[in-house]
């Protein structure tokens with residue numbers, strides 16, 4: 001019997017990016033890849049990312065947050081999921097303990113993040129500083145300037161889909177800049193590029209159309225989750241990549257299929273701040289049956 005059977009979870013979303021929040025503080029329970037896939041497959045708990053709240057591992061943190069994709073893989077960053085975790089820790093009585101919070105320090109495998117409540121459904125997450133060295137993305141081959149890496153989407157799209165920018169936001173991103181977002185079938189070449197050998201850890205694949213110096217349209221094929229309605233870390237990567245190519249300034253609204261995120265790439269410390277909404281949909285408990293057969 002899985003230790004997760006009967007555990008309470010929250011079904012949330014960040015601009016339609018499907019999130020399940022699970023509080024495992026005070027326990028030694030860990031979630032296996034198979035259990036994560038079983039949760040994602042169940043109609044009451046479908047997710048793009050599972051956000052697991054664990055006891056803090058170091059001083060000064062409110063919690064350690066583990067991020068899992070619905071293929072069972074771990075991720076180092078999830079902007080939409082972090083906003084949902086912040087809502088749970090600030091607002092959801094069983095998780096917040098009824099303490100009214102508006103500022104959190106959250107550890108992830110990629111480092112310490114901070115989050116602030118703007119209002120009951122809107123949060124800001126400091127996603128930390130982007131990294132650009134080819135070894136930090138990571139890339140298999142050395143590229144001195146990761147604003148342009150030699151990669152094309154495939155024989156059909158090659159004439160316009162090539163030379164993306166690579167950015168690490170705690171997780172790996174490749175951002176292709178295009179003139180017309182709707183002219184490309186991301187569902188077709190997204191999985192090919194996600195798993196391209198140039199990305200030893202795979203990558204999140206984005207198409208970005210710059211509408212103005214302060215507005216970007218974005219579609220994302222997420223590593224370990226596929227096409228999603230929104231991807232917070234990709235929105236951060238797209239703004240940073242656009243600013244590095246001088247397409248935009250250091251602040252923009254990023255419009256995803258699920259809605260808009262406000263992104264600021266702060267000059268003082270190079271941190272990227274992501275602000276957007278969260279939605280709490282329902283809570284439930286995991287039925288024991290969904291873990292039958294999951295290790």
Ligand SMILES: N[C@H](CCC[C@H](N)C(=O)O)C(=O)O
Pocket residue numbers: 017048049069074075076077078079080081171172204222223224225230231232233234
């Ligand atoms: N699929 C991503 C993690 C979730 C990113 C996205 N949902 C976000 O809001 O940042 C990865 O494996 O790096």
